[in-house]
Amino acid sequence: MLRLHDTATGAVSEVRFRAAGRASLYVCGPTVYDAPHLGHGRFSLVFDVLRRYLLFGGREVTYVSNITDIDDNVIERARLRGVEPAELTSRYEAVWWDAMAGLSVLRPDAAPHATAYVGAMVETIAELETRGVAYETSDGVYLEVAKVPGYGLLAHQPLESLRAGARVDAVDEKRSPLDFVLWKKAKPGEPTWSSPWGAGRPGWHTECVVMSLGLLGDGFDIHGGAIDLIFPHHENERAQAVALGRDFAHHWVHNGWVTVDGEKMSKSLGNFSGLDDLLAKGGGRAYRLLVLRSHYRSPIEVTPETVSDAEAGLARLDELARRFSLVALGAGSTPVRSSDHPEIDGEALDRFCASMDDDLDTPGAVAGIFELVRKAHTAADRGEAAGAELLARTVAVLCGALGLDLAGPAVETADPVVDALVQRRDAARERRDWALADALRDELVSLGWVVEDSPSGTRIRRAAASGGDDALGRG
RNA sequence: GGCGGCGUGGCCGAGUGGUUUAGGCAGGGGCCUGCAAAGCCCCGUACGGCGGUUCGAUUCCGCCCGCCGCCUCCA
Numbered sequence: 001m002l003r004l005h006d007t008a009t010g011a012v013s014e015v016r017f018r019a020a021g022r023a024s025l026y027v028c029g030p031t032v033y034d035a036p037h038l039g040h041g042r043f044s045l046v047f048d049v050l051r052r053y054l055l056f057g058g059r060e061v062t063y064v065s066n067i068t069d070i071d072d073n074v075i076e077r078a079r080l081r082g083v084e085p086a087e088l089t090s091r092y093e094a095v096w097w098d099a100m101a102g103l104s105v106l107r108p109d110a111a112p113h114a115t116a117y118v119g120a121m122v123e124t125i126a127e128l129e130t131r132g133v134a135y136e137t138s139d140g141v142y143l144e145v146a147k148v149p150g151y152g153l154l155a156h157q158p159l160e161s162l163r164a165g166a167r168v169d170a171v172d173e174k175r176s177p178l179d180f181v182l183w184k185k186a187k188p189g190e191p192t193w194s195s196p197w198g199a200g201r202p203g204w205h206t207e208c209v210v211m212s213l214g215l216l217g218d219g220f221d222i223h224g225g226a227i228d229l230i231f232p233h234h235e236n237e238r239a240q241a242v243a244l245g246r247d248f249a250h251h252w253v254h255n256g257w258v259t260v261d262g263e264k265m266s267k268s269l270g271n272f273s274g275l276d277d278l279l280a281k282g283g284g285r286a287y288r289l290l291v292l293r294s295h296y297r298s299p300i301e302v303t304p305e306t307v308s309d310a311e312a313g314l315a316r317l318d319e320l321a322r323r324f325s326l327v328a329l330g331a332g333s334t335p336v337r338s339s340d341h342p343e344i345d346g347e348a349l350d351r352f353c354a355s356m357d358d359d360l361d362t363p364g365a366v367a368g369i370f371e372l373v374r375k376a377h378t379a380a381d382r383g384e385a386a387g388a389e390l391l392a393r394t395v396a397v398l399c400g401a402l403g404l405d406l407a408g409p410a411v412e413t414a415d416p417v418v419d420a421l422v423q424r425r426d427a428a429r430e431r432r433d434w435a436l437a438d439a440l441r442d443e444l445v446s447l448g449w450v451v452e453d454s455p456s457g458t459r460i461r462r463a464a465a466s467g468g469d470d471a472l473g474r475g
Numbered sequence: 476g477g478c479g480g481c482g483u484g485g486c487c488g489a490g491u492g493g494u495u496u497a498g499g500c501a502g503g504g505g506c507c508u509g510c511a512a513a514g515c516c517c518c519g520u521a522c523g524g525c526g527g528u529u530c531g532a533u534u535c536c537g538c539c540c541g542c543c544g545c546c547u548c549c550a
Contacts, residue, residue: 010479030550039550073548157546161477204548226550233549255550256480262542266549293499294488299480299543301487309487309500316499319513363489367498377514381507434509441511452512459513 002057002357004222005297007154007230007252012359015251017221023054023061026212026249028225028233029111031068032092033077036099037272038258038287038302039265043226045291046255048105048403050224053356056337056401064215065108067093070115071204075190085191086115095276102279103288104403110215114207118193121202121210124244125182125195133243134182137173141183141197144175148239151178154252155231162231180236182206205236212237213246223249227256227297257299265302273302286310288404292362313370314407317399320373321406322461323380324392335400344394348372352398362402369398418447418460426457 002015017023027047030040047065054061068074069089078085100107125141128134133147145151145159152159163178181203186192192199212220225234234252241248257264260271278287287302290310294300320326337349348368355364376391399406425440441451449460 028550037550041550043550071548155478155546157478162546228545228549231545232547257544258550259543264544264549289499290487297480298488303487305500306487312501313499315513323514361489363498367489370498374515378516381515429509432509438510450512453508454513 002054003359004251004253005359007234007254010156013251015221017059018219018250021059023059023222024216024220025051025054025061025063025222025224026208026216026220027063027065027108027223028208028229029065029067029108030096031071031073032089032096033071033074034092035095036275037265038275038278039226039272040096041099041103041275041278041287042258042291042300043224043255044100044105045103045288045403046296047224047253048103049292049296049362050222050253050360051106052401052403053360056335057353058336061109062216063106063108064110064112064212066208066211067096067111067113068204068207069093069113070191070201079189099275099279102275102284104284104405106403112211112215114202114211117207117210117214118202120214121206122183122193122195124206124210124240125202128182128240128243131243131245135175136197138185139173140181140185140200140203142174142179143182143236143239143243145178145180145239146176148243150242151235151239154235154238157231180205180232182240205233206240208233209237209240209244209248212249213241219247220249222251222253224253224255227254230254255296259299259301260303262301264299278307283307283311285405286314288402289314289366292366292402292404295363296360316370316373317395317404318407320376320392320395324376324389326392326396326406335397337401343390344397345372345390348391348394348398352401365398365402369395372398418444418449421447422458422460425451429453429458 003012004015005012025047027043030036047063051061051063067089070085074085074089078088081088097107125134128143129136129141134141134143136142152162155162159178163176182205183195183197183200184203185198185200191201193201212223223234223237230252238248259265260273263271265272278284286307287310290302290306291300293310293313300306337353351368352365355361355368358364372391372395376388376395379388379391396406421440421444425437425444428434428436428440444451444460445463448463450463452459452461
């Protein structure tokens with residue numbers, strides 16, 4: 001029984017799925033006007049893990065995550081670059097999917113584009129107007145928040161205090177500062193779509209209501225996103241659904257910040273780091289482990305230290321994979337708890353699921369995996385081959401369930417120089433020429449290899465790639 | 476001003492009213508090894524401060540201090 005924190009109630013509660021054996025998720029995706037940063041990486045990983053865990057439980061999961069390809073930021077950035085908005089967004093969408101691949105995040109089952117749903121949005125806005133909750137002004141169409149029962153549910157704020165902080169435009173025909181725009185009438189030079197209110201484009205908050213309800217249907221299970229989307233974005237999505245009389249998301253899940261030096265990482269503070277640097281150093285797996293090791297609602301501090309810490313943990317998992325020739329199970333798919341891998345440690349599996357069911361306690365789940373790693377080594381050292389295999393295989397399956405790939409067993413070098421050094425070292429060791437053997441080891445190390453002796457001779461593997469420091473691309 | 480979160484051993488980061496520990500990293504000692512590496516074993520006796528409740532609190536309550544977030548585009 002999966003329990004998750006629900007922003008609507010502020011409490012952890014059982015997720016009551018709409019249909020047995022199935023799960024429907026809508027996760028707010030990126031606006032593709034710039035390269036993704038660590039925060040995008042975190043929410044993508046968090047919900048990828050949730051999705052995989054649902055799959056692991058044997059559910060048929062429908063995961064929808066949108067691509068916002070029209071909004072003020074897109075228009076502004078495109079103008080600055082002197083390119084068409086569509087050109088800008090298609091370029092950054094490609095960057096986005098590359099980054100997701102680098103993080104081993106599974107592709108959404110559907111990734112709807114806002115621009116493909118403008119027609120449906122116009123219909124929705126028209127219906128809101130018909131229902132008397134939306135009104136037209138000289139610059140657009142707005143939703144009248146005061147007419148929506150329960151507005152402020154997600155923000156956990158009374159209408160009054162929300163109003164106190166709301167932005168007030170100089171020229172404002174809005175009936176309340178909290179009323180938000182559904183349709184923006186076009187200004188010169190902007191991309192436009194036609195509508196009953198003239199040429200223009202939809203406001204941000206409408207696309208997610210239309211696409212989530214359109215693709216997942218009423219009363220879908222989980223709506224997710226980062227914590228900063230709670231207000232106003234999700235509040236406003238919900239307001240539209242309520243005003244339409246539609247049954248919206250049943251469970252609201254939000255993940256915490258990425259922080260830098262204890263402060264929220266944000267573009268306005270200029271303290272954000274791109275995902276590209278991290279991924280260029282092969283840090284995708286390390287970032288996943290880093291994200292897994294803290295609770296999804298807690299802030300995570302991403303620093304050279306915490307990244308290299310995660311890399312060290314990863315090295316421990318990889319070492320087990322090498323020793324037992326474990327195959328990575330999380331790459332493009334995810335294992336299923338009962339059917340695919342019955343031959344794993346049942347008690348460990350139960351504990352893993354108990355942690356995950358408890359509001360996605362991935363730190364607990366990961367701790368359990370590391371205990372298994374130790375147990376597997378210990379069993380192997382004692383010569384208990386079968387038991388060790390079982391434990392190691394359990395690690396592989398559980399890592400797979402978390403989307404955590406394990407580095408493949410052996411490293412094949414195609415490098416003749418390196419191979420020659422290895423062969424010479426084996427020969428030297430056979431002659432018990434320790435001085436030469438050590439010298440050759442030093443040489444391999446200086447070439448970036450970790451050298452280990454094994455019954456079958458010199459074994460090498462790549463030294464940890466990044467060392468954290470420059471993996472973040474800041475100094 | 477309104478609402479909310481956090482403060483755990485060198486670092487990261489869980490958790491719990493009391494007996495045996497989360498887990499990882501780093502560090503110390505040992506085993507293994509030609510020497511290493513990897514692995515295994517052992518070790519540090521932590522819970523912001525002050526009161527209160529209690530037989531007993533890091534865990535419950537109050538106050539204080541410190542940090543952070545939301546209320547505005549933001550993952």
